[in-house]
Every structure is written in C-alpha cells, then in structure tokens.
Amino acid sequence: MNLQEEQQLVLSAQKDPEAFGALFDVYHPKILAYLIHRTGEVALAQDLASETFFKALNKLWQFRWRSISFSAWLYRIATNEMHMYFRGKRSLSLENLMENSYFDVSDPTDLEEELKGAEAALSRQEDFLRIRAQLEQLPTLYQDAITLRYLEEKEIAEIAEILGKREGTVRSLLSRGLQKLRTALQHPEPSRIVDVEASFLFPPSKL
Amino acid sequence: MKTIEEQIKDARCATPDLPLHRAQLRRALLSSQKFEGSSLYTMKRLLPSTALLLLILGLSFAFHPENTGHPLTTPTASAQEVLANAAETFQSLTDAEIAILNEKFGVDSADILTEAHEASDLHLAHVETTFENGMTSYSFPEDTFSSDGEMSFTMSISGESQNNLTFLEYTKADGSIVRLGVDPEKGYAPSLIFVNSPDEMSVTMGGLTEGQEDIIMVNGEAGGNMTFQNGPVSGEIPAEYNPMDGEITVDENGCTHWTSDDGMMGGGGC
Numbered sequence: 001m002n003l004q005e006e007q008q009l010v011l012s013a014q015k016d017p018e019a020f021g022a023l024f025d026v027y028h029p030k031i032l033a034y035l036i037h038r039t040g041e042v043a044l045a046q047d048l049a050s051e052t053f054f055k056a057l058n059k060l061w062q063f064r065w066r067s068i069s070f071s072a073w074l075y076r077i078a079t080n081e082m083h084m085y086f087r088g089k090r091s092l093s094l095e096n097l098m099e100n101s102y103f104d105v106s107d108p109t110d111l112e113e114e115l116k117g118a119e120a121a122l123s124r125q126e127d128f129l130r131i132r133a134q135l136e137q138l139p140t141l142y143q144d145a146i147t148l149r150y151l152e153e154k155e156i157a158e159i160a161e162i163l164g165k166r167e168g169t170v171r172s173l174l175s176r177g178l179q180k181l182r183t184a185l186q187h188p189e190p191s192r193i194v195d196v197e198a199s200f201l202f203p204p205s206k207l
Numbered sequence: 208m209k210t211i212e213e214q215i216k217d218a219r220c221a222t223p224d225l226p227l228h229r230a231q232l233r234r235a236l237l238s239s240q241k242f243e244g245s246s247l248y249t250m251k252r253l254l255p256s257t258a259l260l261l262l263i264l265g266l267s268f269a270f271h272p273e274n275t276g277h278p279l280t281t282p283t284a285s286a287q288e289v290l291a292n293a294a295e296t297f298q299s300l301t302d303a304e305i306a307i308l309n310e311k312f313g314v315d316s317a318d319i320l321t322e323a324h325e326a327s328d329l330h331l332a333h334v335e336t337t338f339e340n341g342m343t344s345y346s347f348p349e350d351t352f353s354s355d356g357e358m359s360f361t362m363s364i365s366g367e368s369q370n371n372l373t374f375l376e377y378t379k380a381d382g383s384i385v386r387l388g389v390d391p392e393k394g395y396a397p398s399l400i401f402v403n404s405p406d407e408m409s410v411t412m413g414g415l416t417e418g419q420e421d422i423i424m425v426n427g428e429a430g431g432n433m434t435f436q437n438g439p440v441s442g443e444i445p446a447e448y449n450p451m452d453g454e455i456t457v458d459e460n461g462c463t464h465w466t467s468d469d470g471m472m473g474g475g476g477c
Contacts (some may be wrong), residue, residue, distance in 0.1 A: 017237050024236065028229050033222040046225060050232050057236055058321065068298065080302060111227055118223030125220035132218075150215040164301040182211045 001026060003069075010070045014060055024053060027071070030152075031078050037151040038082060038143065040132045042118045048085060052078040072161035075154075079144060079162060086140070134184040142177030149174055286331045286375055287324075289395055293375075293387075294320050296394035308397065316397055323387060326377035332386055 001009070012019035031052055035045035055077050068076070123129070135143055144163055148154045156174075160167045209217070297320060300308070308316050323329055373395065375387045389395040 021233060021237050024233055028232070029224065032225065032229075036222045037219075042223060042225075046228055053232065053236055059317070073298075083302065111231065114225055114227045118225055121223040122220070125218075127214075127218040128220040130218070131215055146215065150212060151219050164299075178211050181215075185211065185214070 006070060020057060020060065023070070027074050028053065031074055034075065034147070034152050035078055035082065036122065037128075037132075038079075038147050040122075040129070040136070042122055043115055044085070046115065048078065048081050051081050055081070068161050069158070072158050075148070075152075075158075075162040076164070083140065131185075134181055137184060138177055138180055141173055142180065145170055145173040146177045146181065286329045289331065289373055289389060290320065290323055290329065290375055292395040293389045293397055294324075296396045299394075319385070319387060319397070322379065323375055323377050323385070326379075329375060329377040332374040332376035 006023075009019055009023055013023055028049065032045055032049045035048045035052075036042055039045050039048070052074065056074055059077075135146060138146075141163070145159060148159045148162060149156070154162070156167050156170050159165075159170045163170065165173070297305075297316060305316065373389050373391055375389065376384065378384055388398050390398045
C-alpha cells in the first residue's frame, strides 16, 4: 500500500468501519511484532496490541494526516501504551475488550494453545533473547529508539515522529544507546543504567 | 567481527504470528459498542433522504425566531472545527507535556476532548477572556454555586497569557456544564477548564503557557477555613464568598496573589 492509498483508507476509516478493518489487517502484524520485540513477552504484547487498536479506533477522529503519518501514529500509541503498562497502568486484555463489547470469545482454548505455541517459538530465538536481555538494561528511550531502528527497520524521520523527538535527538539516542549496548555485550554482567542519564540529556519540555 | 548494529539486525527474529487472536480482536473492534455508538459511523447508515430531512429540521431550528437571537452559541460545525484543531495540537504534544497538562487539569485531557466530541450539544460559548483574566471575567450561574452554603472550589494556575481564548461548551452526562478554553494563538491548545455542577464547582487553569507553574488549591466551605495547598492559610471563607469576584495577580518573583472584591487576600506558591 503506497502513502496515497493509505491516506485514502484512513480518511475512509473515519466514516467506515470496514475501512478501519482494512487498516487493522495491514498494521496489526507490524504492531504486534514491534511490541514482542520491545517487551520480549508474547502475552503482554498481545494485550498491548489489543489496547493500541482499541485506542486507535476510539481516537481516529482526532487523527489528521498532516501532522503525523498513520503508521507513526499507531506506533506512537503502542509505545505510549507500553510505557503506561510499565508505569503500572494495566492494559485491557482481549477478553476484557470483548466483554465490554458484549462479544464472547468463541474458543478460548484455541487462543490459549496459539499463545503457548507462540511463546514456545519465541523461546527458541536465542540470539534475539540474548540481545533483548542487554537491551532491557538500558533506559526506556534508548530501548525505544534502538528497537524501532534496527528491529523494526524504521527510518530516523519516522522514529522522530513516533517518539515525538527531533531527528538529531533520535540520532543521539541511537549513538549513545548503541555505545551502552556494545559495552554491555562485551561485559555481560548485568548493570542497571539509570534513567537519570537520559533525563539530563533530554530535559522535559516546559509548558 | 560483527558490528553491534549487525548483531541486533541478525537477532531480529521471525516474530510468532497469532492469527486466531487477530481475528478475534478484529471482530471485537468492529462490533464494539463504542464503534456502533459513534455518530461518525452511524451517520453513514442514514439514507440520503433522511439526512436531508435532518438537515432541513436543523436549519429550521437554527433560524427559528426564538433561536436566532441566542447570544451564546454559534453553529456546531464551527465548534467541531475548533475541537478538531485542539485535538490536532494535543496529538503533537510529547508524553511529558501531556502528563503536565493532565496534572494541571486534574483529568485526562484526551478524555475531555473525546467527551466534547461525543457531546450532542457542543457549541462555542461567547466568553471574551484571556487566560490571565479568565477567573475574574467568567460568571457562573448563581444556582450552581453555594446553594446550600457549601462550596468546593479548586483552582490551578499555570503561568499567564494575554491571548484571547475560545471556549467550547458542552453538557456532561451528569448534567455538569463544561467550558473548555482553547488558545487560538497556540493551535487551539487546551488551556483552561470550567466545570459547573449543582453541588460542586471546579476551575482549572493550565496549558501551554510560558512562565511559572505554581498551583493554588483552595478547598473549603463557606464559613470554614480556606487553605492553600501550596501556600499559607489565609483565613475564614465568608458566607457569601464568591471567588469570581476578585482578581489574581502574579508578581515579579512569580508568586501568585488573589484579592477578592471584599478585600480578602490570599497567596499561593512561588
């Protein structure tokens, strides 16, 4: 799907639920993969992906093409949901979502089997799990930038859109994050790098 | 020896797919109550002739002699446009900015915007005020305040601004009237909220303004002691106390002061 087609689909989705379904089909696999890469947990990623699309559906009317691409908007929602989860705000599970929608899960056993199979498949990805173990020691902003750049293969400009940062800031995050990751991989003893470093680098915007 | 970038790219695994979960989620989203309840989506299902009839009825109402002289409202379309601009500006905020805005407002700003969008009576309220003077130029209907001598008054101030605000007004499900002040010179950024309800009044000022971020919180009831959360205890609240009758000033040190028309004074954090 090219940008023009996507723009047309987004415009339609604001009036047509089927168009939203088409966007869901394109982006759900990508958002789920991003959340698995970022969290390392299939069940959590599944919940966060559910919440991401639930939020996107409810806030689609707020979306305007000019300010941010739809793709970046979805990744931004997913990133925010993940941050909120790690700050202690629980996400909706698919089951809760369906209850709120008066919609029954038809075959919960099948869903559980699918989840177990996916978790088993992920547990066999040793290279990924080794990198992830070191990546998760970094401050959150570095994890976001490195995951989006090297695991999701996003361009710097799109990462900047997703994280709401300038491109130069993203480059700095990547450069410093990779340096920290390189050091951590050379000296695999886990050492927690505190968030305060990122805070000094990127002071919060003043309102 | 592989570079660190190459190592990460090589570690990019074929993430497990969840087709059953995806199908269930898709069905849940497209059949959700929220989805069905949205006017944007239900309007699509209306036959063109029905839509035309509604349009004629709407125009008849708008131009009815009893309604044309109404001083407070303008057509809903304009309000929706202002709201859409406010939402767009809100979307561009960073997490940190949204967190501060939510703290100032005391509510989730996204929820306020969504609530306004879904309100059936959203309109522009003709209130001429700046951010700085919002507290003194806005009058609440008397029957929504101190009806039984009780008062709960919350006020938060963030900086100062001389910009004229545009006010969106709508009625909440519980009957409260919300006036959301947005700043046209800052992309209609949410800046100020007034909420009127039969037994409680809250006024929140905040938003994308420069300057100090002091907060004054006044909680109490008429006849009781007025306390400032971030400042000194100021004295007894008079029975007929109306916090709208006074003015707020910010001195050169960034300290906020409040003076009522009856001479009562208070101060907040610096």
